[in-house]
Amino acid sequence: MKMVILAIAAWVLTDLIALLGISAGATIWFYMEPVVDSVPDPASYFVAVGAGLLALFLSFAVSVDITVQAARYTAAEKFK
Numbered sequence: 001m002k003m004v005i006l007a008i009a010a011w012v013l014t015d016l017i018a019l020l021g022i023s024a025g026a027t028i029w030f031y032m033e034p035v036v037d038s039v040p041d042p043a044s045y046f047v048a049v050g051a052g053l054l055a056l057f058l059s060f061a062v063s064v065d066i067t068v069q070a071a072r073y074t075a076a077e078k079f080k
Helices: 002-035 043-078
Strands: none
Touching (some): 002 043
């Protein structure tokens, strides 16, 4: 049961990272929209996007791994 709760928590964290990333992107767009094409985008925006996508990918990979481990653990407990 603990592994299932851990898997659920991992997916909730992944969803939270995605939600916060979308929120950050919307906030940046809101402040940058009036000056689109009048000033170049700062390089830090691209670094932030890359770091956010990397964090989301790693969180997704960990969530999948924890889910697979929870499924194995549950199956092993069922057939003991």
